[in-house]
Amino acid sequence: MHLAPYVGFQWSPGDPTWGWSDGLFVTGFAQIDVAANGNNLLAQQLNGTTINSLGKLSDQNLGYLDISAGYWLYRNPTLRG
Numbered sequence: 001m002h003l004a005p006y007v008g009f010q011w012s013p014g015d016p017t018w019g020w021s022d023g024l025f026v027t028g029f030a031q032i033d034v035a036a037n038g039n040n041l042l043a044q045q046l047n048g049t050t051i052n053s054l055g056k057l058s059d060q061n062l063g064y065l066d067i068s069a070g071y072w073l074y075r076n077p078t079l080r081g
Contacts, residue, residue, distance in 0.1 A: 001035075001036040001037055002033055002034065002035055002036060003034045003036050004031060004032070004033045004034070005031070005032065006029050006030065006031035006032075006064075007029065007030055007031075008028065008029040009027065009028055010025070010026070011025065011026045011027075012024075012025040012026075013025075022071075023071050023072030023073070024069065024070075024071050025069070025070050025072075026069045026070075027067075027068055027069075028065070028066050028067035028068060029064075029066050030063075030064070030065050031064040031065075032061070032063050032064075033061065033062040033063070033064070034061050035058050035059040035060070035061060037058075038057055038058035038059075039056065039057050039058075040053065040056060041053070041054040041055055041056065041057045042054065
């Protein structure tokens with residue numbers, strides 16, 4: 001099982017079509033992926049009789065960061081929405 005909480009954001013100061021601010025916008029998110037438990041690692045002898053426990057194998061914890069930016073060159077002023 002993995003726990004993967006995240007936080008996202010969007011920054012858009014305005015719309016140049018309507019005369020306020022500029023057409024720049026930025027969006028992104030940050031996330032951490034934490035392994036909540038591991039998997040048992042077992043070994044079996046060649047004759048198939050005995051299973052030995054070698055321990056627990058756990059996934060690594062990961063972090064993600066994504067940021068993107070854009071700029072509106074043109075927006076149709078007749079379409080509002």
